[in-house]
Amino acid sequence: MNNPELLLPVGTRDMLESAINNGADAVYYGVPHWNARGRTEDFSFEDVEEMIRYARLRGVKTYLAMNILIFEREIQELPEFLERLIALKPDAFIIQDIGLARLIKAISPEQEIHASTQMTLASSEAVNLVKDIGFSRAVLARELSTKQIAQIKSLTDLELEVFIHGALCVSYSGQCLTSENFGGRSANRGQCAQSCRLPYRIFVDGKEWKDPKARYLFSTRDLCALPKLEELREIGVESLKVEGRLKSPEYVAAVSHAYRKALEILSEKGYKENAECANGNAAELTAQDLEPLEVLFSRGLNTGWLDGVNHQELVDGSFSNHHGEFIGTVVQVDRNGVIVELEDKPVPCTLLPGDGILFEEYRAEPEPRQTGSRLYKATFANRAGKSQVRLEFGREFNLRKVSYGMKAYRNDSPALEKELHKTFTDKSFAKHIPVCMTLEGKIGEPLKLTICESTKAVADETRTVTVEGAILEASRNEVAPDALQAIAKKELSGLSATAYILDKLEIKLPANAFLPGKVLRTLRQEAVQAFDEKRLQWKELAPSADNGRAFLHSVASSTSMVAGNPDKATGTPKNRRTITVLVRRPEQIDALQGLDIDKVIMDFDWGVKYDEPLERIHKLGFEAGIATLRIHKPSENHYIKQILTLMPEFALVRNLGSLALLKDSGIPMVGDYSLNATNSASYDWLLAQGLEKLHPSWDLNSTQLFDLLKNIDGSKLELALHQYMPAFHSEYCAFARALTTGRRFPECKKICTQHKVEILDHKGERHFLQSDAECRNTLFVGKPQSALKLLPRLIAQNVSSYRLELLDEEPESVRRKIDIYTQAIRGKLDIDTAISKAGVEEKYGLSEGQLFNQSVWQDRKKGC
Template identity: 70%
Template sequence: MNSIAQITPELLLPVGTREMLEAAVNNGADAVYFGVPHWNARGRTEDFTFDDVRDMIRYARIHGVRTFLAMNVLVFERELQELPEFLEKIISLEPDAFIIQDIGLARLIRAICPNQEIHASTQMTLASAEGVNLVKSIGFNRAVLARELSVKEIAAIKAATDLELEVFIHGALCVSYSGQCLTSENFGGRSANRGQCAQSCRLPYRIFVDGKEFRDTDAQYLFSTRDLCALPKLPELEEIGVNSLKVEGRLKSPEYVAAVSRAYRKALNRIPLDAKDMEPLEVLFSRGLTTGWLDGDNHQELVNGTFSNHHGMVLGQVVKADRGQIIIGLDSAISDAGENACYPQPGDGILFENAALGVSIGSRLYAAQVTHLPHAKRGDPKLLKLEFGRDFDTRQIAVGMQVYRNDSPALERELRKTFTDREQLARLPVHMTLSGKIGGPLKLSVYDTPKNAVEVEADFTLEEARNKGNDADKALRELAQKELSGLSATAYQLKHLDIQVDRGAFIPGKILRTLRQAAIEKLDEKRTEWKVLNPSAEAGKKFLNEIRDKFKSGAASSGAPAANGTTFAKTVSDSKRPIISVLVRNPDQIAALKGLDIDRVIMDFDWGVKYDESLQQIRDLGFAAGMATLRIHKPGESHYLKNILRLCPDFALVRNLGALSILKESGIPLTGDYSLNAANSASYDWLLSQGLTTLHPSWDLNSTQLFDLLENIDGERLELTLHQYMPAFHSEYCAFARALTTGRRFPECGKICTKHKVEILDHKGERHFLQSDAECRNTLFVGKPQSALKLLPRLRTAGVNHFRLEMLTEDAETVRRKVLIYTQAIQGKISIEDAIREAGIQEKYGLSEGQLFNESTWQDRKK
């Protein structure tokens, strides 16, 4: 571990409205983050104006709270070219930092304003020190780590980097690695990488194992994770030296923000928490709290499977239901809390549920009291009698139903006071000195810290009082204390007042009020002073023009050195003929490629499958043999990359930044995959500069955006997959283990994924394929494959000559038929229309055009 003194980490809270900002600031936040106008990864939050942002930054800075602007989305080429003026304007509002996903956007901000702080979003899927250190070279000041890391893994990253690290500690967990999820886009037509997540993972799904529906599971909501609560892990995260602790929730309520801020502030201040602190965290919004991945994989704990929405605090189970009242056996967490027990209050929302039968019933509580059954014995669980209004039919309630408390107006009212009641607002203590001599000026100096000291002078000459004496001096002191402590409309409170005024002086109250107001205004200005940044839109335009000129001149097309001393890009593109790669996912598919008009074969095998023989088999068939890296790289997972280095394939398909960092000096030619999320020329330029010969664009681009990109890059450096099963999500969570076993992690699961073929049926009646990779991570592949054949003529005109075909579970005969159809179309031997028709016949669930042909723009109609 780095030899650094243990720091108290920053507590970072989400802001979706102005009230949420005030709730965070007044309940202990050190920093807040909110969306940039028109640009943020929470498309359903309030879209602030520039004036809103300026005012919110000022409010936060006066209170000593840092502000981060979230612009953590992918940026398309046309948008990038139009951004310099916008960025100059938003940087001029003086945020502390930007949270960025897009590499091109980060570079553009750096060009416009070299001293602007930028943080690498969790959307960049940074899960290893190698990846973190690679993006450091772009100019990032901080990395927000992937949520799928354990405390041990976070410690390993911290020990190997000097970049600041930020870790999520509370709120919703995504089942997919952030930045690697296309579920919303594929199932709902809305891209998560563009701030429009439809939360498709929260929907119910049915499981089919080896073609038959699997009913021996309660996991209907198979991909809906519980919520994260890292309170038990804070001491370990502090000891590691994590710089920032982040709370998710820009779509939550101000009361939720207040509750979470208070609990974590208390914990960070070493004040023991009790049941009362946890109560609002569960009641206001909770799908069940867990430490997520911080304790390592626990597939049974991470997903409940029986629900996906807010359920709140577990109260217990129904033991008796009578007309008008219900008796429940209290959950041990409540009954064991003693005098700190959190019982429901009149008006609270109560939810009764039988998940197995799909029964869910709710009502407002009329009254509640602790009770007992006749002939109760010592040690029997405590009981709670719940009473409801006449409109609630208690005959719907059955013994054994689970009971939750999922709403509390009284609790919300108390939390709301923390940021609306002037008496409860957090204030900064200030010291004041009132000084002056009779016949001279009256001065007031104010400071909160020595570096924030200001002084103002009244346009008033101090005069003698007409009535002198001790009473007059006492009256002056009382008046000064009263007038100068009137700070309820400010961010301050008077801690100490020193009066150094000549005895017998007279000062009108109006003069004191004017002095106080002037001093506080000056102190506000002092506290909001910011470093000189001088953002320049012209510098940004120059940067973009230089990239465009570089691609047009061919300066960006040198490629990485191959083992034979030539360059891989050059050897495969000189002829301008199409270069066709086929990705296979099991060795049995390789032989089917014999004699076909392709150039390269990429091996992407499951856990335990050997590469040595397959590598030689591919070469014997006359093809270049490549190996794909995994989509994620975590601490301790370099053995897979070491295998690539040992076997030295003809090329490697790089899928994550950690792998790129490790392999870029290996001498093995590298190609970049769509998971690197290149969406614009500035990101293309940087990724290619890291040693990639070609690069696949992000699947967030549609055809219009793709051809916009091709106008400003070298088409020969772009590879596009013409046929594949789109990956909906890529997850550390194993749905195989959760649904089909009781195993928490490998090897308790018995590697069930290798023994069965599993399909997932969605709410539209479509089936999708669930696959595991060499590190037990799951990918859900959309059952209807996507074909980009319609774009082929335009792609060739734009200079694209690298094309890929991806196989999944097809048998050898099907692989051969598919590849033959596509190669004939690419070579012009059959028409595009005939190829699409023939390709569709080969597919079990048909063929899709996918996102490439989606020209619609999702509009949020909440307003």
């Protein structure tokens, strides 16, 4: 059976040693300045090189995360940086940006690259499509069940990596613009502000919905896949990944230890063919193994999406921060302490003096009431068949702040952290590779020392070195074999400062051999140094910045702007400007009659048929298109089959899986912003897959957009001049979670079709919650974004395709709004007047969004 790799996060040097000492097979950390955790410590090139060396000597792989989108000006400056970085010989890069992946492969074809979860890979079609770029592994979207993971595994030969522990995002990774829309910080650029963890107010059909368990409606619990470990192992998942580069070294120690122990239990069971392994392994871990997972950092642990969709379990809703291990409920408070009725679980929690205890009362308004203190004493008892604990605190703690019914948590433990701290500070915990040594020689000939890994045969030259030392001299007296062995072992076992530990020593020397300590020490040092170099040998990567620059030049040459015939009066291209309107309700179609537009895209909710609306669009004289879903997962090809059956004039493609399925269909395709194209190298590849036009990622501001247009054909770019920006797109249904007790469809009774839900954020702005045909939610920003100010410059750059996206507007509003934009695009209405009129039409006003945001988040550190 497959023995999966255990992959741990590293944000500091202490975290590296913590992960390695506690059982990691591989670690990952961010490329300085270019990774999805902008708040982590930036390492220098020297740091990166030394950390790779440290890990490789101990048999641990190193993956460098460069998992953000790269803008055009940046990618042109990256070849030299990448050449230097690849020269450090990492095991692999974790990449989100398609253009960056291609650039790395151009600089060094032998460099291994892994497709980040930020690429939103959720089907075998998507995984296999990116294989052609050169990816050898895909980090799957976290929203997949084990059944879906198994389906993907059966249909691809790429390695698969799956998240097993840590924070979950409410949004599909790579599809979240929440931080950008609400705070000007892009998650696709490593600056996530965790806006999903903030409290929100919910309005249903215009009235506020007050529920203490829905205040933090989008803050997910944390993932713990220990109960699913055996299943993932049976599926054949190659890598099990832990989230947490912003966590502590103690957290890394606890998680590494628990999962390594669990994997060893499973491996032993598999070896013995023990039938009990089908029941999972979590029960065989001790409370000492499991408690740290909750106490050090937890918002409540569950299996996430691995067991399938369960909207009620995924989000607690009453809090969003670390709460730790749930102890129980307060049943009595007196002048000396608090009595808590314990949660019913197989092993009661451990409570130590000094532990942090949090008490909390949940309520919709005002904010939940909290208090807490350090524990002085805990006394367990059983009263009337109920397990209880009496908690006592220091005199400074005001017990009057604790009341009946409050929930109690253990959210800190200095004693526990102290023990975990030792695993990466105490040298006795350091990981060492067991080695065998053979000391041999003849009198008058050089003394020889051979060293090899204990797990390898001595004859394995890839892991064996032999060094020669001084000429072996004879002793005046014969030495007993045991004494000779003791002398040699004393000097040769001094390996504490190295990556090794002596496992077996073989002596092949004459009885009268003379072994000076200094000679043996020198021989040992030379052997270890040679063994280090042997173990550090790596495949030849031969990175070349020149090859990278040549690749970018070829991309720019093949995709550069093809100017149309200029208008004699203005000097700008006079290509026909195509206007496409995206509708989300069939009744919006008739409002388009007689308007000066060209195409209509249908993007309907669950259960709405497309055949009749398609015919209505044709009767109005427009081309009809159908949008794919934002996400494509296993067993969801029915939606693609509908497109293939109806054969519209074009399809709006929103994910790589749908692109793979439609590329040979003969249906013209337009790529949407969710494909995250931000540079010419990604544009070039996506267009080569059969897209006729492509909308750039919404991570670009206007400066970055026009930087891109310098190196691509503007006629291949489509831009939405009007759109309700999507904050996030989620497998989790907030409708079902807040308004029903349903775990999934159909238990929710499709509540989203019965009510309109708006979300009020911390700034007092309202946003619209919508569902799609697979019950996934999108939160749309209440103020639509208008790019009308950019229209003259876009026209000058040969951009001739413009899109106008509707949400739930009534037909009368649709007609007025589209007419304003079409007049501006056709040059019949000046831009300022059009913007003014468009703003009047919007319920919550009009926004310029991030397109005109030129600020750069300051909490970023330049690396190297």
